[in-house]
Amino acid sequence: MDLALPLMTIQGTSKGPAVGISGTIHGDEVVGVQVIRDLWRSLRPEEIKGTLLMIPICNPQSLEALSRNNPLDMLDLNRTFPGNDEGWLTERISHALTSQFLNRIDYYIDIHAGGTFPVVDYCYSINDEPFARAFLSQLLYRPRQMYPGVSAAVTQARGVPSVVIELGGGYIGQDQYIARGVRNIRNMLRQAGMLEGEVETRSGQIALDELKVIRPRNGGLCYPAGDHRPGTAWPRGTKLAEIVSMRTFETIEEMETPFEHNVMVLHRNCVTRVNPGDYVFMVGNMATAETLD
Numbered sequence: 047m048d049l050a051l052p053l054m055t056i057q058g059t060s061k062g063p064a065v066g067i068s069g070t071i072h073g074d075e076v077v078g079v080q081v082i083r084d085l086w087r088s089l090r091p092e093e094i095k096g097t098l099l100m101i102p103i104c105n106p107q108s109l110e111a112l113s114r115n116n117p118l119d120m121l122d123l124n125r126t127f128p129g130n131d132e133g134w135l136t137e138r139i140s141h142a143l144t145s146q147f148l149n150r151i152d153y154y155i156d157i158h159a160g161g162t163f164p165v166v167d168y169c170y171s172i173n174d175e176p177f178a179r180a181f182l183s184q185l186l187y188r189p190r191q192m193y194p195g196v197s198a199a200v201t202q203a204r205g206v207p208s209v210v211i212e213l214g215g216g217y218i219g220q221d222q223y224i225a226r227g228v229r230n231i232r233n234m235l236r237q238a239g240m241l242e243g244e245v246e247t248r249s250g251q252i253a254l255d256e257l258k259v260i261r262p263r264n265g266g267l268c269y270p271a272g273d274h275r276p277g278t279a280w281p282r283g284t285k286l287a288e289i290v291s292m293r294t295f296e297t298i299e300e301m302e303t304p305f306e307h308n309v310m311v312l313h314r315n316c317v318t319r320v321n322p323g324d325y326v327f328m329v330g331n332m333a334t335a336e337t338l339d
Contacts, residue, residue, distance in 0.1 A: 049135075051142065054086050054100040062096025062240050066151035067231070068143075069101065071124045071158065071197060073108025073116075077214040078157030081227035088228065096240050101147060105139065112162060125195035144200055153177065153238045154201040154208040155231060159223075160215025164325055166312040167213060167223075167276035171253065172198055174207030179338070180237035181211060181230045182248045184277045185311060185330065186338075188255050209234070217316050251338045254330035257311060261323050264299045266291050268320045274313045279332065282306050286313075286327050289320065307332035 067085070069078020082102040089098065103109055104123065111117045121136035127148075129141030148154065160166035168185035171178035178186055192199045201208040211231075214223030235241040262268065271285040280303045289299035312328035320326060 056098040058094030058096050059092050060095045063152040063238055064097045065153040065238055065240055067100045067155045068104050069157045070109050071104045072114045073105050074112045074114055074161040075159035077159040080224045084228045127195050127197050127200050148200045154206050156198055156210045158212050163318045164312045164314050165216035168311050170210040172208045173202050177207045177237055178209045180234045186253045188253055253336045256331040256334050258304055258329055260301055260327040262289050262320050264289050265321045268318050274310045276310050278310050280308045305331045
């Protein structure tokens with residue numbers, strides 16, 4: 047069977063920018079499909095200036111397996127851009143996305159989530175902070191350097207305003223995240239000049255420049271120690287979780303906040319199995335953060 051990536055296009059009735067939205071670059075992050083579905087159902091050509099291009103499923107094999115990596119070659123699509131038309135299958139997918147999608151757009155929104163187990167809530171401010179702030183997240187992250195091979199690095203190199211949204215995931219209902227994703231992306235489209243209307247703003251947003259992933263050294267069951275949802279603040283040494291052996295039921299590790307002043311960015315909200323090195327928590331350093339007007 048042919049491998050196809052569905053490109054949903056809404057052609058506006060007046061001139062304007064080409065805005066691209068992608069989902070499911072990681073196959074265990076399904077929120078993007080749902081956000082794009084609701085955008086597709088709610089936006090009308092007569093209210094759009096320009097062209098809206100949306101790819102809900104960028105990584106079909108990974109989505110089928112609910113895996114971060116493509117099970118056919120075990121590569122992470124979001125580390126292979128701009129791709130290689132003569133390389134592994136994943137590299138060929140990223141080449142097709144680069145040549146037929148990323149190189150055609152004037153603004154870029156890439157939707158990610160926490161995956162199967164973690165819950166996440168922040169967005170990257172890469173090269174156009176007003177565009178990023180228009181998503182209205184409480185937390186923004188200004189990376190000193192993007193991960194090599196990500197899709198946003200392709201658009202960033204072209205000078206295209208680019209934002210990576212990290213929203214939802216985990217073992218909870220996603221309705222609140224889907225509704226917020228649709229509402230706030232519409233606000234981003236107003237910021238980009240694609241939709242009419244006043245751009246909503248949010249004061250008190252926190253721009254982080256340092257994030258730390260807290261990973262277990264041991265495998266077992268992860269028992270969260272409290273409600274550490276994204277956006278909550280905690281002092282150094284706050285207990286986040288216990289890792290419990292599934293063979294002896296003893297606590298073999300405790301996980302704590304690392305900075306003097308921490309803000310939660312990603313967490314696990316229920317008991318899950320973990321392997322050494324898994325994403326379990328991510329916190330931002332509030333000592334080096336900036337609160338925005």
